[in-house]
Amino acid sequence: MMGDDDPDLQLTPAERRRKMEAFDTYFLALIARDTASGQDGILNRMRQMTFEGATVDTPTLLVNLAAFMIATVETTQQAFSTMIVALADHPAEFEKLRQNRTLMPSAVKEILRWSTPIKHLRRTAVVDTVLGGQKIAAGDKVVAWFEAANRDPDTWPDADTFRIDRYEMRGCPAHLAFSAGVHYCLGWRYGEAEVAILLGAVLDHLPDIHLAGPPVRQRSNFVASYKRLPVAFTPA
Numbered sequence: 001m002m003g004d005d006d007p008d009l010q011l012t013p014a015e016r017r018r019k020m021e022a023f024d025t026y027f028l029a030l031i032a033r034d035t036a037s038g039q040d041g042i043l044n045r046m047r048q049m050t051f052e053g054a055t056v057d058t059p060t061l062l063v064n065l066a067a068f069m070i071a072t073v074e075t076t077q078q079a080f081s082t083m084i085v086a087l088a089d090h091p092a093e094f095e096k097l098r099q100n101r102t103l104m105p106s107a108v109k110e111i112l113r114w115s116t117p118i119k120h121l122r123r124t125a126v127v128d129t130v131l132g133g134q135k136i137a138a139g140d141k142v143v144a145w146f147e148a149a150n151r152d153p154d155t156w157p158d159a160d161t162f163r164i165d166r167y168e169m170r171g172c173p174a175h176l177a178f179s180a181g182v183h184y185c186l187g188w189r190y191g192e193a194e195v196a197i198l199l200g201a202v203l204d205h206l207p208d209i210h211l212a213g214p215p216v217r218q219r220s221n222f223v224a225s226y227k228r229l230p231v232a233f234t235p236a
Ligand code: HEM
Pocket: 068, 071, 072, 073, 075, 076, 079, 112, 116, 117, 118, 121, 177, 178, 179, 180, 183, 184, 185, 186, 187, 188, 190, 191, 192, 195
């Protein structure tokens, strides 16, 4: 679903259809299971959700589940891969964290700023405004580049430096990896917790993890992903 821009990750329309059908079949089975058992889980909650007074139909539910999968899985996975590359490129920064685990909340934020798993999203202006000297009229479509915002030298003079303790700084500006405003990431707390748990586990159990070959970026305008990231480690 996320590989469209990369020549190595192309699917034929038939392959794509097969995969989407497999996805739908899998989720329909999970929904049937939870409906039968009455389990109060996320699938049942989503099945019962209403939009403008009506329950959503099954195709709409399935599209939302696909979006939900991307929102939960792709993002955290990209933050995690970028964290591994950052670990290899900035061992001294991670050593600071190893010595002082209270830096973890700051480390998680810096990893999210650094990785910015979702590069951009589009907004529609609701009022005429001027932003960065550009006139924007109500109704204009505007692309918000979280990736650029997270490396904005006007916000952080050393934006291109990876600093594990950056968010220990009093008044350090928030990163925009989870976006901003009313359409903020719903799972941000969960995403942060996952990155913290993964990073803690890497420091505890894979202390010598290192790159075993060059990381290869996925070509994408939308996600900051790696398609190849060979690593090696000695199990603790
Ligand atoms: C590092 C991890 C994550 C990052 C960087 C991330 C980033 C984002 C971004 C940029 C948006 C778009 C907001 C906008 O439209 O401007 C978003 C939306 C969303 N995210 Fe996350 N996310 C992460 C993890 C998660 C997790 C773990 C979940 C669920 C458990 C989740 C659920 C969602 C949902 C449901 C939306 C759509 C919200 C809506 O439509 O109002 N995300 N996320």
